[in-house]
Amino acid sequence: MEQTVNCNTTADDTEALVREQLKIIKKGALEIIQEDELAAKLRRSLTTKKPLTIKLGLDPSAPDIHLGHTVVLRKVRQMQQFGHRAVIIIGDFTGKIGDPTGRSKTRKQLTEEQVRENAATYMEQIFKVLDREKTQVLFNSEWLAKLDFEAVIHLAASTTVARLLEREDFSKRYRNNEPIGLHEFFYPLMQAYDSVQINADIELGGTDQTFNILMGRTLQKSVGQESQIAIFMPLLEGLDGVEKMSKSLGNYIGVDEAPEIMFKKAMEVPDNLILRYFNLVTDLHPDEIAQLSERLSAGENPRQIKLLLAEHITALYHGEAEAAKAKDYFLSVFTAGELPKDMPHVTGTGEETTLLDLIPHLTSGGFISSGSEFRRLVKQGGVSVNGERVNQLDTPLTTMETVLKIGKKTFVCFDLPKQNDR
């Protein structure tokens, strides 16, 4: 996969390689500042055989990763496949300082230990996407904690109050007379300083990072470095197709989820987001995505393309074999029958181990009128679990997502939290 030039490479070959890298990098990206500078860096990297340094800053305060987080990670991975080197910067300095005013609830002070622990959990998940061999992980307290007042003054002098007040959240708070602590002005500067410290060629981030990443460009220039390229990736919509993917909204696919769950959830992606998901959370080549797009335009059933998406996503985290199994399972369970589109979802407590344990949920949800009715239905063969008829109340629940069919028309989908024995 890695591309370099050798003695026999012509200028034309180099340009073709630059174009190919650009094509992959631009896939799904919202904006690149500046594309011509990026092309120049890629060209130089090919000629000198010196990989580019890609910076990705991570906040280890919420260490559970879902597909939304992988949008930037996957872009880094794609660049690693061209031989470039990733530097993950854990913002532990900010985490250690917390919010000295104690006003902010979102930025609470973490102990060094907590920061390291979070980071370790985080890293384990990150390396499901990134190439460990081409990734360096640094903690920014390593250099930021050492800056003295004079150095901080020099850092502060690189920007102006007006420039900082242009950042959207600052300008809004200032207009609304909501206090902005002076220390908050330093968070963008710290991030910019990180770019200088590692002499970053490229920084990736979501659009919420625009201001901070461009600050890095400015600071690098002011100290005589070449400005980093900013690559902004969009925020991924969740399975509801509307809100940003997030754990708290429940519209997410976690990278740690079991193959069959991952596959099933991917099949819930709204049709209009199929191509977007291909672009943002898979490594499929843009040319192949273009072909899929044509198939959709030609009127092919989106479900066929979505099955490819689900298999692709599952394969990225569980391998081809597990993905194929998950697909078979999905088809047998969710397609053989006549599953309705809008099944009610019920979230379990994690204590449910057999069918019997679901009765309280079914009665409280009004799906059955009583426990004895349910017992009778089971004995009569009127209940199936994940497409299989059951006739025992102690039938064990083996999957995290369990679809119950009661009688002829009632379908309930149970989300059962992980347990050791499941």
Added chain:
Amino acid sequence: MEQTVNCNTTADDTEALVREQLKIIKKGALEIIQEDELAAKLRRSLTTKKPLTIKLGLDPSAPDIHLGHTVVLRKVRQMQQFGHRAVIIIGDFTGKIGDPTGRSKTRKQLTEEQVRENAATYMEQIFKVLDREKTQVLFNSEWLAKLDFEAVIHLAASTTVARLLEREDFSKRYRNNEPIGLHEFFYPLMQAYDSVQINADIELGGTDQTFNILMGRTLQKSVGQESQIAIFMPLLEGLDGVEKMSKSLGNYIGVDEAPEIMFKKAMEVPDNLILRYFNLVTDLHPDEIAQLSERLSAGENPRQIKLLLAEHITALYHGEAEAAKAKDYFLSVFTAGELPKDMPHVTGTGEETTLLDLIPHLTSGGFISSGSEFRRLVKQGGVSVNGERVNQLDTPLTTMETVLKIGKKTFVCFDLPKQNDR
């Protein structure tokens, strides 16, 4: 002069002492924030026999001191006479940093040596006013240079962007879209930190320091210290009665000037500023100043009161004896004759040693038509120097201020720069 309480002091006596100190401190002050807090501090100091710490921050970038600078110094001195302790803080940290953007011409970076040299020159003059025994001189780089990024962040968190933008010069520049470097926001915070460092009870300053001194109060409170009292002294008008006293405007009395110059210049204070000068640049008791005010109101010639002012000022810097001599000299030279009020002033080059050397100035100024005319006049006894008739062209010029009378009506006052032999 020092007042303390002892075993026999009653509460009434203490209150009388507090009132007396307050009266002196308030003399000439523009504003005290807060007076009741100041009274409480003075009371506690009297009871515990623990002197108060008076902070005075000085910028050693312009080391020549004139009476305008002594307004705050004299206030400190008056408090020292009650036993309180002054801490002079030389802002060398700021001086060493300079303006990292290089945009500001007024704040240029000084070497450590330059800062120390300036400070030494400055101190020599300061101790013409302050009590050396009760004065401690500190350089703020001692503690500011040691702050690390985390400490700076904590310092920054003590205030808000909106609060800083309230400072008049900042708000004006922000409104006019003139850049404010983020580092500039730290100068008030540094000054505030100095107050915390020395646990200041009182900080003195001109009204241009209002924002910075009040910032000290806030920061002290936020770290659990008692807030310092802010004493704001007015800016002294120069001898022109309009502009602020300043070296560059030439409307100043330098503390280093010779007794007769000092006396003569003090006699140029406009009548309407006589009492203001008594209040701001002498140590005369407020009750005595009140008596002088009554004499003026009663119609006494202001010149008499001004003679007292000139003698007072001269005595402060040269002692009583020299002041008396300067007064005699002034009266003999400038009062015996019929000196006009608005004599033309001519500034010499410093090369003039005898009457002969004045001829070029006299012809170029149009006071005489030719050198030969002047020679004739001298021989005829028509020229006098400082009130004494001369008949030799090689009459030496012995005073820095030399009044020439030519014929019956022409008066010229020469300001002759210092020379070793004069």
